[in-house]
Amino acid sequence: MIDIDGVPTERDLKNSAPSEDRIRRKPVALHECYQDIPCDPCVYSCPVNAITMKTLISIPEINHEKCTGCSACVAACPGIAIFMVEKKDEDGFVTLAYEFVPLPAVGELVDGLDRRGCIVCEASVSRVFSLPGIEKKTKTTLVRLRVPPEKVMEVRFFRRRVQA
Amino acid sequence: MKEPDVLVVGGGPAGMNAALAAAESGASVVLVDRFAKLGGQLVKQTHKFFGWADRGAGARGIELAQKWSHAVLAQPQVETYLGKEMIGAYRDGIWLVADQEKYIKIKPKRTVIATGASEKMILFENNDLPGVYGAGAVQTLMNSYGILPGEHYLIVGSGNVGVIVAYQLLQAGAVVRAVIDVLPRLGGAYWVHAAKIQRAGIPILLQRTITGVYGNQKVERAETVGVDDKFRLIPGTERTFRVDVVCLAVGLTPLSDLLFELGIQEYYIPELGGFVPWHDQTGRTNRKDLFVVGDVSGIEEATTASLQGRIAGLTAASDLGYAVDEQMRRRLIEALAEFRCSTLSQNVCSGLDRLAGKEASQ
Amino acid sequence: MKKEWHVYLACDKIARLLVSLEMNLVCFQTLERRWPTPLRRIKIHPILTFPPKPKVQFFFEGEQMEGAEGEPIAAALVANGISTFRESVDLHRPRGFFCAIGNCSSCLMVVDDVPNVRTCIVPLHQGMRVQVQRDKGVLK
Ligand SMILES: Cc1cc2nc3c(=O)[nH]c(=O)nc-3n(C[C@H](O)[C@H](O)[C@H](O)COP(=O)(O)OP(=O)(O)OC[C@H]3O[C@@H](n4cnc5c(N)ncnc54)[C@H](O)[C@@H]3O)c2cc1C
Ligand code: SF4
Ligand code: SF4
Ligand code: FES
Numbered sequence: 001m002i003d004i005d006g007v008p009t010e011r012d013l014k015n016s017a018p019s020e021d022r023i024r025r026k027p028v029a030l031h032e033c034y035q036d037i038p039c040d041p042c043v044y045s046c047p048v049n050a051i052t053m054k055t056l057i058s059i060p061e062i063n064h065e066k067c068t069g070c071s072a073c074v075a076a077c078p079g080i081a082i083f084m085v086e087k088k089d090e091d092g093f094v095t096l097a098y099e100f101v102p103l104p105a106v107g108e109l110v111d112g113l114d115r116r117g118c119i120v121c122e123a124s125v126s127r128v129f130s131l132p133g134i135e136k137k138t139k140t141t142l143v144r145l146r147v148p149p150e151k152v153m154e155v156r157f158f159r160r161r162v163q164a
Numbered sequence: 165m166k167e168p169d170v171l172v173v174g175g176g177p178a179g180m181n182a183a184l185a186a187a188e189s190g191a192s193v194v195l196v197d198r199f200a201k202l203g204g205q206l207v208k209q210t211h212k213f214f215g216w217a218d219r220g221a222g223a224r225g226i227e228l229a230q231k232w233s234h235a236v237l238a239q240p241q242v243e244t245y246l247g248k249e250m251i252g253a254y255r256d257g258i259w260l261v262a263d264q265e266k267y268i269k270i271k272p273k274r275t276v277i278a279t280g281a282s283e284k285m286i287l288f289e290n291n292d293l294p295g296v297y298g299a300g301a302v303q304t305l306m307n308s309y310g311i312l313p314g315e316h317y318l319i320v321g322s323g324n325v326g327v328i329v330a331y332q333l334l335q336a337g338a339v340v341r342a343v344i345d346v347l348p349r350l351g352g353a354y355w356v357h358a359a360k361i362q363r364a365g366i367p368i369l370l371q372r373t374i375t376g377v378y379g380n381q382k383v384e385r386a387e388t389v390g391v392d393d394k395f396r397l398i399p400g401t402e403r404t405f406r407v408d409v410v411c412l413a414v415g416l417t418p419l420s421d422l423l424f425e426l427g428i429q430e431y432y433i434p435e436l437g438g439f440v441p442w443h444d445q446t447g448r449t450n451r452k453d454l455f456v457v458g459d460v461s462g463i464e465e466a467t468t469a470s471l472q473g474r475i476a477g478l479t480a481a482s483d484l485g486y487a488v489d490e491q492m493r494r495r496l497i498e499a500l501a502e503f504r505c506s507t508l509s510q511n512v513c514s515g516l517d518r519l520a521g522k523e524a525s526q
Numbered sequence: 527m528k529k530e531w532h533v534y535l536a537c538d539k540i541a542r543l544l545v546s547l548e549m550n551l552v553c554f555q556t557l558e559r560r561w562p563t564p565l566r567r568i569k570i571h572p573i574l575t576f577p578p579k580p581k582v583q584f585f586f587e588g589e590q591m592e593g594a595e596g597e598p599i600a601a602a603l604v605a606n607g608i609s610t611f612r613e614s615v616d617l618h619r620p621r622g623f624f625c626a627i628g629n630c631s632s633c634l635m636v637v638d639d640v641p642n643v644r645t646c647i648v649p650l651h652q653g654m655r656v657q658v659q660r661d662k663g664v665l666k
């Protein structure tokens with residue numbers, strides 16, 4: 001429960017999730033930030049002004065139609081609370097900010113973890129990248145995972161497997 | 165003897181900003197910190213901070229520390245004493261700084277105290293055993309010196325400090341077994357911070373307390389037990405954690421010994437962390453030449469500390485007749501109020517209200 | 527997929543069931559084995575860099591140890607796996623690191639024959655002799 005231990009529930013997620021149709025079209029950002037923290041970098045990071053907030057302490061709103069899927073906000077969010085999801089044919093993709101080393105290699109098989117850190121599927125790393133402007137400021141690396149399409153709303157982290 | 169316009173004690177976000185604001189208005193400033201580096205708590209915060217994007221939010225604590233300390237060191241009006249501890253003050257306004265084998269005397273016209281906070285302790289069996297650390301100490305070791313004091317960690321307290329230290333330990337490559345808290349819900353950690361560690365597999369176990377640590381000369385295991393809504397221990401819910409470090413993150417309390425010595429009016433306000441000095445919205449205490457800013461005036465966070473510092477710095481300079489941008493000062497006071505109006509700051513606000521009510525009845 | 531992976535997933539399914547029953551600890555422990563064992567001195571870090579400092583030799587209770595020039599004495603001891611810095615005065619219980627900022631006196635030691643040195647804030651230098659402090663120390 002989100003107000004008990006910080007993990008969002010289905011009900012919370014419904015408020016910020018993009019439509020299935022939108023996810024199928026093109027990558028789209030979604031936030032899992034449901035508390036009125038005094039924070040607004042996501043608003044200023046978006047080049048197309050898709051993220052809005054009434055005041056500093058409001059909960060952000062992402063206009064999924066406007067969002068171009070550039071992932072700038074994923075790298076900018078200090079709470080690591082913004083993710084990008086995408087469904088393409090038989091594959092699902094989740095892009096997240098990853099602040100650990102060593103970084104995974106492209107193509108590496110990893111465990112896809114849900115919001116409680118439990119393994120929900122096998123995932124493969126499809127891209128490891130950073131956005132030049134933002135990276136210099138925040139040292140944040142983005143990782144794009146390929147996951148089964150039905151898991152895009154579940155996988156929120158991953159863990160590398162120990163090499164034999 | 166040194167006779168600056170303004171003396172600032174403590175070089176955290178509050179102290180650095182007070183020094184900068186006063187110096188930029190033309191006052192001469194002496195800044196004293198007992199640590200070898202400016203930045204206070206910020207030098208060990210590797211996570212990105214919240215706040216306004218145009219005031220440095222999204223930057224990491226260490227980067228903010230660097231930005232401000234460069235500004236302070238480049239400011240010719242500020243004389244910085246690092247690695248020197250303020251050990252006391254005489255009532256006639258002379259302050260004493262310990263510098264290895266000698267003492268430096270300072271007689272300022274205005275003083276800003278920004279000494280931050282110290283960590284609270286809790287009771288359990290063998291809580292003096294090596295391996296029981298304050299969360300801040302583990303942070304200092306790992307982020308300032310690059311040393312991990314153990315392999316397996318248990319964190320007591322699910323406020324922002326506990327949760328963030330858990331995340332930082334993970335980044336440094338350690339194993340965190342769990343974060344525990346006696347409360348039935350998160351002890352003040354922001355949900356997004358809590359979500360960050362849970363998705364990485366660190367459970368937050370609520371309604372659970374530590375009863376003791378055991379081991380031969382050092383911590384080898386920690387015993388915990390579940391508690392009910394009235395904080396009574398529930399037999400049968402004991403759980404042992406094999407850890408070699410227990411990190412206490414059970415709250416901070418203002419480091420106000422210096423103020424106590426000076427007879428500054430203090431009140432017990434639990435919402436602000438314990439005994440806090442009375443002060444008005446510019447940070448001025450019941451002694452007209454003394455200001456308190458940052459965590460020492462009530463436990464909050466870095467953005468509010470830096471705003472408070474700026475306001476007090478400007479006020480001190482204007483007291484002494486330096487031309488100060490009044491509009492800027494008002495804007496800062498408004499910004500501080502805006503930051504505090506989130507429901508998350510409710511506690512702080514009600515604490516400050518109670519503090520403000522106090523003197524009226526004095 | 528490998529057989530091992532299936533076993534692993536099965537274990538995790540059970541763990542997740544337990545999670546839904548609010549027993550998330552089990553789940554965590556199945557995962558945790560995958561973390562590499564950490565080293566005392568952090569070698570790689572996603573955000574910080576620790577530039578190598580010159581090495582110095584010092585003595586703890588007569589035993590030669592290695593540390594980095596200028597780091598606090600107590601930090602060097604921790605890096606060498608030492609946990610007891612002093613003994614409490616009456617009951618002689620072991621005491622170690624606690625606050626790391628010179629506030630608590632838990633780390634007082636005898637350094638080059640001087641007692642009551644706060645080792646968590648005093649920098650380490652070549653050839654220092656560091657000893658566990660077992661009493662209050664005397665003024666010479
Ligand atoms: C784990 C953790 C995470 C945090 N995360 C955030 C966050 O995400 N966002 C946020 O906004 N805030 C955060 N904070 C809080 C923030 O760091 C503090 O509120 C802020 O640093 C307080 O600033 P300050 O200047 O009052 O005190 P400090 O930063 O504590 O500085 C006090 C300084 O005074 C010096 N000093 C003390 N006594 C003396 C003396 N007698 N003589 C000389 N010098 C002395 C100390 O050495 C220190 O440098 C976090 C704190 C912790 C512990
Ligand atoms: S992904 Fe890009 S376009 Fe979409 S909301 Fe984020 S910053 Fe804006
Ligand atoms: S930047 Fe992240 S944490 Fe801050 S308001 Fe936006 S989504 Fe929330
Ligand atoms: S560990 Fe607290 S004074 Fe050194």
